Amino acid sequence: MGFKVLIVEDSKSSREFIASAVESISGVEAITTASGFEALRLLPRHRFDLIITDINMPDINGLELIHFVKKSPVHCETPLFIITTEGREQDRERGMKLGAVEYLVKPFQPASLERLLRQYLKLA
Numbered sequence: 001m002g003f004k005v006l007i008v009e010d011s012k013s014s015r016e017f018i019a020s021a022v023e024s025i026s027g028v029e030a031i032t033t034a035s036g037f038e039a040l041r042l043l044p045r046h047r048f049d050l051i052i053t054d055i056n057m058p059d060i061n062g063l064e065l066i067h068f069v070k071k072s073p074v075h076c077e078t079p080l081f082i083i084t085t086e087g088r089e090q091d092r093e094r095g096m097k098l099g100a101v102e103y104l105v106k107p108f109q110p111a112s113l114e115r116l117l118r119q120y121l122k123l124a
Contacts, residue, residue, distance in 0.1 A: 036060035
């Protein structure tokens with residue numbers, strides 16, 4: 001059984017870096033998009049096992065995306081990670097309050113993300 005992880009990140013280099021870390025785990029597929037609007041378009045068409053989002057994006061931001069995801073009957077229980085350059089405690093608290101389960105500040109080590117992915121996908 002394969003796992004699908006949605007990555008929502010407007011920076012191409014960050015998106016590719018995160019996707020590489022995700023796909024380094026056997027059986028895990030990364031589906032990437034550069035915008036929150038595109039992510040909202042993909043959500044009804046796929047069953048994602050985990051969603052990773054940035055906070056700062058040009059259309060809808062990651063916090064707004066989390067709000068929409070948590071209202072979705074299909075994805076309301078899907079674990080959400082925030083990966084961002086925003087290291088302020090108030091941003092972290094807001095993200096966690098909205099429903100994110102992890103908050104990683106860039107730059108981070110791929111091994112940290114891989115460990116968390118294995119934990120939440122129950123591959124550990």
